[in-house]
Amino acid sequence: MTDLVVSGLSAVLLALGCLFMVSGAVGLLRFPDFYTRMHAAGVTDTLATFLIICALMLQAGWSLALFKLGLILLFIFFTSPAASHALAKAAQHSTLRLEPGSGPRAVPAEAVGGQETQPAEPALEADAANGDRA
């Protein structure tokens, strides 16, 4: 009886995890630019991984595999923000530099213009602003 409950629960968690994984992937394809795509990838990093590993933990039962899965979860939760931050920081050093305070106006232009290259002037402004802070 408990076996049935545990494997049923594990199946539900796996299905939910897959749903979130697919949603993250779809978001990665649908969202317009680098930073918004990073948010979509964040879904696969956190809740999707958590659900799938929880389901696997239920499958594993009381064994060494349970602790190993727990460690995997812990390390993913500790390292994925570092990886996301490294990506964002790398983008800051390239042409994708964020202009703090830039609102939604940046998006329609990009969504309509497609591969339009960044005009030189805003980049220079951002440089000056960052120079002040440094």
Place this chain on the structure above:
Amino acid sequence: MRYSLALFVILAFIWLANSGHYTGLLLSFGLVSVFTVVAISQRMGLIDHESQPIHLAGGLPRYYWWLFTKIVRSNIDVVRHVWRGPSTISPVSAWVPARLHTDMGKVLYANSITLTPGTVAVDIDGEEILVHALTAEGLEDLRRGEMERQVRDLEE
């Protein structure tokens, strides 16, 4: 001393959980390697309150639980935006205040921001964090400062 001890316990746990061979010989190998790592870390000056934040351990479960509920909520929010399409998002970036006393608190705050889908900490400068958010509401939520307050509670 207690920081070295904390590192020892953590390393021993990781070794035991990953090995699965509990014979005398292999256990002694494990003990030797754990001692070696602790000794090297000590010589490198890596062991202090920042690498082994055991003073935070008391408040961490409560904070992690709060962060977890926050992560679940924002995941559902982001997934909703994914399926509704890109027209429902309003990406913004802004400097958000991080009035925290310790570097540890700032790191924890920035990491929590990044771990929550929909907001990413891009840069940190003094008492401000540059945040990129998927929606204006997400940024507004951060501005209200509940997460900052939770981290500050943890620090004290």
